[in-house]
Amino acid sequence: MVSSMRDKVLDILSAYMIELVSLLSRFVAQGKGILQPHLLVRELANAIKNDEKMEKLRDSPFTNVLDSVQEAIVLPPFVAIAIRPRPGVCEYVRVNVYELSVDHSSIAEYLRFNEELVDGRCDDRYVLELDFEPFNATFRWPSRSKSNGNGVQFLNRHLSSIMFRNRESFEPLLDFLLTHKYNGHSALARAEEHLSKFPPDTPYSEFEFEEVGVTELNGYQRWCICPWILQAPDPSSLESFIGIIPMVFNVVVVSPHRYFGQANVLGLPDTGGQRKGLPFEYVMHCTIAYHRTDVYILDQVRALENETISRKQKQVLDITPKILIRTTCNQRLERISGTEHTYILRVPFRTENGILRKWISRFDVWPYLETFADDASNEIAAELQGVPDLIIGNYSDGNLVASLLSYKLGITQACRVFKINILKMQKYEDKHHFASQFTADLITMNNADFIITNTAFTLPGLYRVVHGINVFDPKFNIVSPGADMSICFLYFERERRLTVYMVQLKNSYMILSRMKSIGFLSNRSMPIIFSMARLDRVKILTGLVECYAKSSKLRELVNLVVVGGNIDIEKMHSLIKQYNLHGQFRWTAAQMNRASNGELCRCIADAKGAFIQPALYEAFGLTVVEAMTCGLPSFATRNDGPAEINEHGISGFHIDPHQPDKVAALLINFFEQCREDPRYWHKISDGGLKRIYERYTWKIYSERLLTVTGVFGFWKHVSKLERRETRRYLEMFYILNFRKLGSGLNLLPLAVDEQ
Numbered sequence: 001m002v003s004s005m006r007d008k009v010l011d012i013l014s015a016y017m018i019e020l021v022s023l024l025s026r027f028v029a030q031g032k033g034i035l036q037p038h039l040l041v042r043e044l045a046n047a048i049k050n051d052e053k054m055e056k057l058r059d060s061p062f063t064n065v066l067d068s069v070q071e072a073i074v075l076p077p078f079v080a081i082a083i084r085p086r087p088g089v090c091e092y093v094r095v096n097v098y099e100l101s102v103d104h105s106s107i108a109e110y111l112r113f114n115e116e117l118v119d120g121r122c123d124d125r126y127v128l129e130l131d132f133e134p135f136n137a138t139f140r141w142p143s144r145s146k147s148n149g150n151g152v153q154f155l156n157r158h159l160s161s162i163m164f165r166n167r168e169s170f171e172p173l174l175d176f177l178l179t180h181k182y183n184g185h186s187a188l189a190r191a192e193e194h195l196s197k198f199p200p201d202t203p204y205s206e207f208e209f210e211e212v213g214v215t216e217l218n219g220y221q222r223w224c225i226c227p228w229i230l231q232a233p234d235p236s237s238l239e240s241f242i243g244i245i246p247m248v249f250n251v252v253v254v255s256p257h258r259y260f261g262q263a264n265v266l267g268l269p270d271t272g273g274q275r276k277g278l279p280f281e282y283v284m285h286c287t288i289a290y291h292r293t294d295v296y297i298l299d300q301v302r303a304l305e306n307e308t309i310s311r312k313q314k315q316v317l318d319i320t321p322k323i324l325i326r327t328t329c330n331q332r333l334e335r336i337s338g339t340e341h342t343y344i345l346r347v348p349f350r351t352e353n354g355i356l357r358k359w360i361s362r363f364d365v366w367p368y369l370e371t372f373a374d375d376a377s378n379e380i381a382a383e384l385q386g387v388p389d390l391i392i393g394n395y396s397d398g399n400l401v402a403s404l405l406s407y408k409l410g411i412t413q414a415c416r417v418f419k420i421n422i423l424k425m426q427k428y429e430d431k432h433h434f435a436s437q438f439t440a441d442l443i444t445m446n447n448a449d450f451i452i453t454n455t456a457f458t459l460p461g462l463y464r465v466v467h468g469i470n471v472f473d474p475k476f477n478i479v480s481p482g483a484d485m486s487i488c489f490l491y492f493e494r495e496r497r498l499t500v501y502m503v504q505l506k507n508s509y510m511i512l513s514r515m516k517s518i519g520f521l522s523n524r525s526m527p528i529i530f531s532m533a534r535l536d537r538v539k540i541l542t543g544l545v546e547c548y549a550k551s552s553k554l555r556e557l558v559n560l561v562v563v564g565g566n567i568d569i570e571k572m573h574s575l576i577k578q579y580n581l582h583g584q585f586r587w588t589a590a591q592m593n594r595a596s597n598g599e600l601c602r603c604i605a606d607a608k609g610a611f612i613q614p615a616l617y618e619a620f621g622l623t624v625v626e627a628m629t630c631g632l633p634s635f636a637t638r639n640d641g642p643a644e645i646n647e648h649g650i651s652g653f654h655i656d657p658h659q660p661d662k663v664a665a666l667l668i669n670f671f672e673q674c675r676e677d678p679r680y681w682h683k684i685s686d687g688g689l690k691r692i693y694e695r696y697t698w699k700i701y702s703e704r705l706l707t708v709t710g711v712f713g714f715w716k717h718v719s720k721l722e723r724r725e726t727r728r729y730l731e732m733f734y735i736l737n738f739r740k741l742g743s744g745l746n747l748l749p750l751a752v753d754e755q
Helices: 002-015 017-029 037-050 052-057 061-067 107-119 151-165 167-179 187-195 220-225 235-243 297-314 366-384 395-409 422-432 434-447 499-508 541-550 552-557 570-579 594-606 622-629 641-645 660-676 679-695 698-719 724-742
Strands: 033-035 069-075 078-086 089-096 101-104 129-131 251-254 283-286 323-327 333-335 342-346 390-394 412-416 450-452 457-459 463-467 528-532 559-563 585-588 610-613 634-637 653-655
Touching: 002 017, 002 061, 002 078, 002 089, 002 101, 017 037, 017 052, 017 061, 017 069, 017 078, 017 089, 017 101, 033 037, 037 052, 037 061, 037 069, 061 069, 069 107, 078 107, 089 107, 107 463, 151 235, 151 698, 167 698, 235 698, 251 366, 251 395, 297 342, 297 698, 366 395, 390 395, 395 412, 395 434, 412 434, 412 698, 422 434, 434 457, 434 724, 450 698, 528 541, 528 594, 541 552, 541 559, 541 570, 541 585, 541 660, 552 660, 570 585, 594 610, 594 622, 610 622, 610 660, 622 634, 622 641, 622 679, 634 641, 634 660, 653 660, 660 679
Parallel strands: 129 463, 251 390, 323 342, 390 412, 412 450, 528 559, 528 610, 559 585, 610 634, 634 653
Antiparallel strands: 033 069, 069 078, 078 089, 089 101, 251 283, 283 323, 333 342, 457 463
16 A cells, blocks of 8 residues: 555656656755745745646646645755655655656655755764664554544454454453452452352342442443443443453653642743742652643643542442652642642652752753652652552653653553654754654653654664654554633633623733733724734744734734733734734733633633634644633644644634635635624534534543553553563663763753752
């Protein structure tokens, strides 16, 4: 299938060779560099518009191929192109503009172009190449693009088909149930001993299961004799079956960097502009806690505690889950508000000279992580009186510590990873040490049992990854977070609305009266386009303002309100002045009150406005989820996470931030339809709510996470898949490569331990 796809791409490009070379020639003439896909698409659009001979390219197979370009490296006379014809599949081609030729390129060859672009040369003689593909060659993995992120479904189908073949296949299931114990006791063993005392023809109704500590409806014995699992196991019933087996009692979630606290948590470094805590804090989360780089970690902790307690009640187990969140501070243990058994456990970074009492950036944590993992292991064991059942890493450093703990304690590991453009980050290596980050991600993704949401890249001068991880590996699973519904609730729930904020917001459309703002709205009866983000190039808030400012038709229909960053950005001021936006545009500095954010979304919904998130890319898009949860129709970037959240035209809209004219046209069309038929606004709003309740709530998240954990535990047990070869390879790579990066021998000076 891969070969046929490769041949198809080559055939199309060869058939349109003259047109392809014509498009690439201008970029080749400019010299070497990275060619982003939107530039290539824009060049094609201009060619079609201005040259009648190019009109034939409109809606052609050639155009479809160019639309799937991910990146191109220009090294005259060559252009190396990475093409993604479908999710999970990437093909590489090399075009010689002078000789009018196009050929297939291997991954290693494409990476050599990257290296030459960065270093100005490429020496292949002693380059370390990493290739994990041979370790997976004997396994049967899914190959369809829609399988990406749905590994559990594949495993359930695979396992249920095995179990249906013969009765001997049920022996691993029985052994799996006997293996799972709590405090050394197996309810299945007790039930089996109790049942052996009855004659074989004893009616089920006469069994007194309470004597062995389980009930008729919820005990292990029900799972073993249920007709739907014994007679005809199917994927959904197998998942339900595994989901009720008590396996996860303690979970550890790791994030060694960033401040963390429950109060006054916004604004300190390494919080993504979202969190602030007590001095000298570094975070590690233990037992049923899940961490994102924002304040919503507390929402996730509460959801996981609720789900865990609920499951233990259904399983009739007398267990009190203990939830720990670990970081450094002078207060060792702190209970999370709104929970019964969830705590923050704080442990500091430590050097050979003692406790580190100086805040350091998340980019400089690497030298401390091995010691941190050792300390974490001891603290976890002390608090839990044993080892956890699951460990979840978060971000590169947390994932690496989770891998070390998983290896040391022999427990199931999950990880969450995010991507950064390696070539773009290369010039920041001396300051930000991205080589350590990507090496940690590579180790973690291959070490983890499953990944909550491939990689072919090069780190010039270090190593070349020709095959990092198989994106069709069932370990990839989508488990999406949600919004805090105590803060983000529907605009028409009048009895829950925050009256104080409503008055302030509707009078001034600003967050709080004391917040710094620029601009005003003359006609407050008009709908409002609203955006909230940090003032960052990736978020392109100034691009949104310019898009709005240039469209006279859009300005006739709606006002614009932007919340984010400070109000001292020169470009924003110049746009206000250049386009005379006074009376139509309100710009407010970032604020720290979550409750008012939710109320602001509802006030925009009262005015029948919309939320827009125009980022160049977004790992997930939690602000989109929050806006939709409040009932706001949303427009969000089509790049990465938000494209999954919204269904275009049904529950929201996708926008291309590289095409502001089309963004403006889409907004105009929406608000014109709403003006003609107010029911259209409610249709999109209701579609968004339906999408949220189907996929993006904390209850769904916690249920899914624990179920995925169970399925992968069962899979490892039944298949005996330990990935021993991969783990040994990773051990060697960690010791020989990563330790050198993280030790600070060449890159990372240890922070001074201030007294």
